[in-house]
Amino acid sequence: MEILRVENLCKTYGKGEAEVQALKNVSFSLEKGEFAAVIGESGSGKSTLLNCIGALDTPTSGSIFIDGQNLFSMKEEKRTIYRRRNIGFIFQSFQLVSELNVEQNIVFPLLLDYREPDQKRVNEILDLLGLTERRKHLPSQLSGGQQQRVAIGRALITQPKLILADEPTGNLDSKNSQDVMDMLTTASRHYQQTILIITHNKNLTASVDRVFQVSDGVLTDLGGIANETLS
Numbered sequence: 620m621e622i623l624r625v626e627n628l629c630k631t632y633g634k635g636e637a638e639v640q641a642l643k644n645v646s647f648s649l650e651k652g653e654f655a656a657v658i659g660e661s662g663s664g665k666s667t668l669l670n671c672i673g674a675l676d677t678p679t680s681g682s683i684f685i686d687g688q689n690l691f692s693m694k695e696e697k698r699t700i701y702r703r704r705n706i707g708f709i710f711q712s713f714q715l716v717s718e719l720n721v722e723q724n725i726v727f728p729l730l731l732d733y734r735e736p737d738q739k740r741v742n743e744i745l746d747l748l749g750l751t752e753r754r755k756h757l758p759s760q761l762s763g764g765q766q767q768r769v770a771i772g773r774a775l776i777t778q779p780k781l782i783l784a785d786e787p788t789g790n791l792d793s794k795n796s797q798d799v800m801d802m803l804t805t806a807s808r809h810y811q812q813t814i815l816i817i818t819h820n821k822n823l824t825a826s827v828d829r830v831f832q833v834s835d836g837v838l839t840d841l842g843g844i845a846n847e848t849l850s
Contacts, residue, residue, distance in 0.1 A: 627644050636743065642838075645837075653807075654807040657833055658824065658831070672781075706710055707779040713758070767791065782814045785825050830843070
């Protein structure tokens with residue numbers, strides 16, 4: 620079952636001599652439950668790609684379909700609601716609410732959408748991420764790795780069609796980085812959750828199903844390959 624389809628996506632910034640083609644005719648798709656990574660150097664266009672897929676930025680041309688819905692054929696208000704209900708985000712900087720505890724941070728997206736949290740699912744996510752004993756802790760009482768686990772839980776709670784993770788290990792040491800990747804892999808398998816991450820760290824792609832590379836705005840599908848092939 621196809622969850623994400625990107626067709627001939629282009630993004631251009633500036634005009635004339637200042638024009639930059641951040642994305643050049645990017646096309647690919649992801650199936651339900653697929654865990655994929657986009658690698659590339661800084662400035663390669665991978666963040667632009669993620670922002671367009673997440674409807675945080677508007678492409679210059681091309682189409683993005685999530686579960687068959689064309690994101691940019693929607694009016695802005697409808698697209699905002701669709702994004703909130705169908706796309707989960709995990710950011711490098713965690714972006715937790717400092718006044719809320721672990722459990723409150725996880726259910727926060729549901730409350731924003733005026734939905735009642737399913738306590739059974741909340742407990743399951745806390746257990747899956749190893750956070751049950753810390754459910755009442757504030758973010759300031761957690762390590763960086765634990766905070767990123769909370770961010771993963773927050774992305775999972777709405778049961779989104781797609782989770783987008785923007786350099787989710789960028790602020791973590793190597794051990795916590797691997798722990799976070801393991802958690803994302805577990806979430807993908809356990810919930811058949813489709814996940815797309817971007818990273819500049821090729822060493823973290825061993826557990827993903829597919830690897831894409833972006834260079835100068837051009838996307839290449841490297842397939843499901845082992846780390847050593849990327850080095």
